[in-house]
Amino acid sequence: MSQLLGVAVLGAGHMGADHIRRLDGAVSGARVAAVADPVKERAEKAVAGLDGVFVHTEVAAALDAPGVEAVLIASPGPAHEEALLAAFARGLPVLCEKPMVPDSAGALRVVEAEARLGRRLTQVGFMRRYDAEYIELKSLLDSGSLGRPLMLHCTHRNVSSPPGFTSAMLINSSVSHEIDAARWLLGQELTAVTVLRPRPSAHAPEGLLDPQFVLFETAGGALVDVEILVNSGFGYQVRCEAVCEAGSARIGDAHTMVVTSAGGAYQEVAQDYLVRFADAYDREVRAWVDATRRGQVTGPSAWDGYAASVVAEAGVRAQDNGERVTVELAPRPDLYGQNPISD
Structure with a gap:
């Protein structure tokens, strides 16, 4: 391996351009060697x-x-x-933004292809696992000091939805982050999902079922609820509260600046996920580069990406039919170990 890890970035849109900037200026030990984007001018602008x-x-x-x-x-x-x-065909290690593959059948094909290689090459970009507050909450839950987790209450709000955003995407694009975060925080697979839909907000584009209330059940008997609102109009907010047998812990309240001025005070609210999770993205890419340079693959695995796709698909079915839908995963290949959730 060269002194600086040569990275090919696929996609030069909003997320890809931010990663190009990150690899160039915020992460040591790597460089952007190539970029691919169907719109060549967009790629040229990003580099x-x-x-x-x-x-x-x-x-x-x-x-x-x-x-x-x-x-x-x-x-x-x-x-x-x-x-x-x-x-995989070229033996190249990969950091793949979520969703690893949107449909579970395709995600399973990726898992099976990697299993045939006999070694992990994939880290999936669930960046919340690298956020300082989420890391602190994970450590607290793993310590057992609050007893067994009973419930997770999650909030996920965006300023507005982009053009073409669909009701299904509230689950398979937005709530997919909570799906992985819940699996990781609790160390449990999600086994069933129910979706409730209040009257759509007046701020939601016509035909978009926004907001939604998503309820997950876990293999360990915990419950996870997610309020997803993608047209809040005021900011980007992500919160999570763990309620346990001996106490509770909440994250997502104190990461922004409080300004006091002219006889009043206000708290800034991030307007974009790249702002709210900027440090988490830096940590994620830095960890990936460091592990790759050591010849290792760490972090969320292809199995985690597959599991998230299966749960999201079940969530979309629950959204459509208004019923409780169970989650059925394929047998986990030995490559991913005994623990179903990668750290």
């Missing part, structure tokens, strides 16, 4: 000012570019399966 970066419109060309030793996938979810399998 403007960087030297020695090969720009392509095709994934294969970027993966085969000189100096590429690892891959960061930040393209739209439907393109992930093809990119992952192409990386």
Whole structure:
């Protein structure tokens, strides 16, 4: 491996451009070696000012570019399966943004392909596992000092939904973060999901069922509820409260600045996930680069990506039919160990 890990970034949109900036300026030990995006001008804009970066419109060309030793996938979810399998064919370690693959059948094909290799190459981009507050809550729950977790209460609010955002995407795009966070915090698989829909907000685009209330059951008998509101109009908020047998703990309240001025006080509310979780993204990519340079793969696995896809699909069915839907996972390959949730 070279002195600086050469990374091919697939996708130069909002997320991809931010990762390009991160690899160039916030993470040591790596460099952007190639970028692929169907819109070449967008890729060229994202790497403007960087030297020695090969720009392509095709994934294969970027993966085969000189100096590429690892891959960061930040393209739209439907393109992930093809990119992952192409990386596997070349033996390249991958950091893949969530969803690993949007549909569970495709996600399972990725898991099976990686299992056939006999070694992990994939880390899935569930960045909340790298957020300081989530890490602190995880440590507290693992210590057992509050007793057995009984419930998780989660809030996930966005300023507004982007064009083309669908009711299903509230589950498989937004709540997918809570799906993985709940599995990781509790160390339990999610076994069933129910979705309740109040009257849509007046701020929601016509036809969008926003907000929604999602209830998950877990293998260990805990309950997880998620309020998802993607057109709040005021800011980006993510909160989580764990209620346990001997106490409770809440995160997500104190990460922003409080300003006192002119006889009053107000607390700033982040307007974007890249602002709220900027440090978590930095930690995530830094951990991936460091592990890759050591010849290791850590963090959320392809199995975690698959499990999230299965639960999200069950959530969309529950959203459609108004019924409780059970979650059925395929047998877990030995590659992913005895613990169903990767750390």
